[in-house]
Amino acid sequence: MDCEGITCAWADRKAQSKKEGKIGIRTMKGESELKRDVENVQSANGRIRRGERPIPHFGIQPRTSEVVSHLYVHIPFCARICPYCAFYKERADSSQTQRFCEALLREIEDVTARFTLKPETIFFGGGTPTALTTAQLKFLLGGLRDRLDLSGLVEWTLEANPGSVSPRKAALLRAMGVSRISLGVQSWDDELLKLLGREHDAAQAEASFRTLREAGFANLSIDLMFGLPGQTLAQWKADLEKTISLQPDHISTYCLTYEEDTEFFLRHARGEFREDSESDAQFLETAMQMIEHAGFEHYEISNYARPGFASLHNRGYWAGHDYLGIGPSAFSTVGLQRLQNVCDYRAYSDRVLAGESAVSSTENLTPEMKRTERIALALRTQDGISSSELSQWPNESCEFVNLGLLRELNGNFILTPRGKLLADSVAEAFV
Numbered sequence: 001m002d003c004e005g006i007t008c009a010w011a012d013r014k015a016q017s018k019k020e021g022k023i024g025i026r027t028m029k030g031e032s033e034l035k036r037d038v039e040n041v042q043s044a045n046g047r048i049r050r051g052e053r054p055i056p057h058f059g060i061q062p063r064t065s066e067v068v069s070h071l072y073v074h075i076p077f078c079a080r081i082c083p084y085c086a087f088y089k090e091r092a093d094s095s096q097t098q099r100f101c102e103a104l105l106r107e108i109e110d111v112t113a114r115f116t117l118k119p120e121t122i123f124f125g126g127g128t129p130t131a132l133t134t135a136q137l138k139f140l141l142g143g144l145r146d147r148l149d150l151s152g153l154v155e156w157t158l159e160a161n162p163g164s165v166s167p168r169k170a171a172l173l174r175a176m177g178v179s180r181i182s183l184g185v186q187s188w189d190d191e192l193l194k195l196l197g198r199e200h201d202a203a204q205a206e207a208s209f210r211t212l213r214e215a216g217f218a219n220l221s222i223d224l225m226f227g228l229p230g231q232t233l234a235q236w237k238a239d240l241e242k243t244i245s246l247q248p249d250h251i252s253t254y255c256l257t258y259e260e261d262t263e264f265f266l267r268h269a270r271g272e273f274r275e276d277s278e279s280d281a282q283f284l285e286t287a288m289q290m291i292e293h294a295g296f297e298h299y300e301i302s303n304y305a306r307p308g309f310a311s312l313h314n315r316g317y318w319a320g321h322d323y324l325g326i327g328p329s330a331f332s333t334v335g336l337q338r339l340q341n342v343c344d345y346r347a348y349s350d351r352v353l354a355g356e357s358a359v360s361s362t363e364n365l366t367p368e369m370k371r372t373e374r375i376a377l378a379l380r381t382q383d384g385i386s387s388s389e390l391s392q393w394p395n396e397s398c399e400f401v402n403l404g405l406l407r408e409l410n411g412n413f414i415l416t417p418r419g420k421l422l423a424d425s426v427a428e429a430f431v
Contacts, residue, residue, distance in 0.1 A: 068334060069120040069152075070316040073104065073144075074327030076127040076345050079163060082197040083267075086259030088329035088343045089127045096346065101136050103349040105143040107326050107358055112147065115334065117324060119148060121155045121313035124178075130164040134172050141176040155180055155219075155312045163199035165208035170215035180219040180311075181212050182252070188242040189235050192228055202242075209246055219309055221250035226283040228256050229273045236283050237290070244294045249309040253287045254302055255280050281421045288417065301380045301415075301423050318377040320370060328358075336370070338363040372431040379427050384414035396429045 077092035111117060122144075132140065157180040158173060165183075173181070187193055188202045200208070212220055222243050226236050243251055258268040258275070267273050288298055296304035300318065303311065316323065322334045325341065328348040332339045342348050342360040352358050371389070378385040390397050390413055397413060400406040405419035405426055419426055 066322065066335070067116045067118050068322045068324050069118060070313060070321055070323035071117065071119045071122045071148075072313075072323060072325045072330055073122070073124045073129075074126060074325065074330040074341075075124060075129040075132060076328055077131040078126070078128045079131055079161070079199050080197060083263035084196060084256060084259070086262050087127070090345065092131050096349070097132060097136055098139075099353070100345055100349050101132070101140045101143075103352040104140060104327055105147065106352045108144060108147050110352070110357075111324055111326065115324060117148065118152050119150060120152050121316060122153065122157070123313045124158040126159060128161045128164060128184075129158050130160045130169060134166075134169045137169065138172055138176070141173075141178070145177065150177070153177070157182055157221075157311070157313055159184060160208070160212070161200065162205040162208040165211055167211055167215065170212050170217070174216045179217075180221065181217050182221040182223060182250075183209060183212070184223045185209075185243070186223060186225045187228070187235075188239050192231060192235065195229065196225070206246070209248070219250070220248045221252060221311070222246070222248045223252045223254070225254050225256055226287070227275070227280045231283075233279075233282060233286065236286060240287060240290045244291065250303070250305045250311065251291055251296060252303050253284070253291075255284065284421060285417075288420070297382065299382045301420055315381075318381055320374045320377070333365075336365040336367070338365055375430050376427045379413075379415060379430075380423055382414070384409070384412040387411050387413055390430060393430055400426055400429070 074088070076089045077097065078089045079092065081089065081091065129137075156178045158178045159182045161184055183205070184198075185205045186196055186198060188205065190201050193201060209220065209222070224239055224243060226239075256264075258265045258273070264273060268275075284301075287304075291304045292298050296306055297310070298304050299310045300314070303314065305311070323332065324334070325332045325339075328341055328345045329343040330341045339359045340361045341358040342351065348358050375385055375389055378389075387397075387408060388411075397406065400413075400419070401408065404416055405422060406413050407416050408414075415423060415426065
């Protein structure tokens with residue numbers, strides 16, 4: 001999964017946090033559109049025919065009076081498995097992918113029978129959505145359009161790997177209504193790309209970016225990673241300069257952290273890789289200075305956008321809006337209930353196509369839990385959190401203001417530039 005899909009991870013307790021981040025608590029978290037973890041937001045035109053097929057029970061009662069406006073769709077397939085990624089993913093199996101796409105559309109039908117879903121934003125994350133063939137993407141996106149009321153849709157994001165972008169695929173995505181692409185470049189240094197196990201090189205990443213522009217995408221985001229083993233500040237500055245020179249509309253920068261069940265975690269445990277919080281802070285500070293100087297708004301710790309190009313899907317996460325997640329491992333949060341689908345695409349397909357629920361676990365939230373998540377996420381944004389939300393921590397708030405980590409503006413507490421370097425530590429004081 002590319003980094004932007006991370007954002008929801010904190011809210012989903014590392015279930016997504018992108019994609020929202022996704023790699024532990026250190027100087028900062030990576031996302032999904034909060035990849036990525038970060039991570040999972042997500043009436044049919046005329047109503048869907050169901051015949052005699054039973055509608056699965058999802059463990060919660062219909063909430064027809066509450067409209068869900070955010071939809072996340074998880075595509076777990078990857079051409080290769082990156083050694084740092086802890087999101088659910090598997091190598092693509094051509095004998096299973098079409099059946100999987102059919103299961104996704106079936107789950108869409110089931111979900112629309114239980115919820116009033118009118119998407120304002122849709123986010124396809126993974127994995128690598130562009131690992132699907134052009135024909136499979138046409139089948140899936142076309143089927144989704146047939147099953148949902150998209151009259152209110154304002155943003156449709158799809159994560160793309162530079163190694164799986166082609167002119168034909170880019171043209172199809174644009175024609176099907178995808179309006180925003182999050183391109184997982186990660187670095188413009190070929191040696192660092194090899195370390196990360198990426199299938200593309202810098203030249204291919206640039207060619208993919210230009211292919212997407214030529215296909216008509218006016219909203220392109222580039223994902224970058226820092227804090228990589230052996231990465232120098234000079235390499236990071238070069239990555240930022242190259243990215244800015246391409247004039248994307250959005251940039252996400254994520255600090256590498258070491259997640260369990262990854263090759264990088266094992267290498268870190270063996271002492272091959274080491275974390276350096278001071279260096280990570282320097283990388284983040286450099287990113288803030290260079291990207292903001294280029295005219296981008298730093299609207300969330302890991303995310304920068306040209307005016308008018310902030311990710312609406314991620315903003316929905318950060319504001320605590322309800323969202324539905326489709327696909328294996330996807331999370332949904334509606335009201336005070338959080339659900340997660342089974343983390344195996346074969347089992348997922350079997351369940352859904354047999355008319356059974358894909359949900360493998362549920363969690364009953366409390367208003368206090370929701371408030372805690374709202375504080376943790378809102379503090380990462382440029383708008384901050386209402387002062388009233390922190391009223392039960394007057395001493396902590398005052399101390400952070402005196403330390404120069406928080407400032408109060410228009411009734412909100414907002415992280416200062418120095419506070420952004422210690423965002424997780426500040427948030428932990430209130431949760």
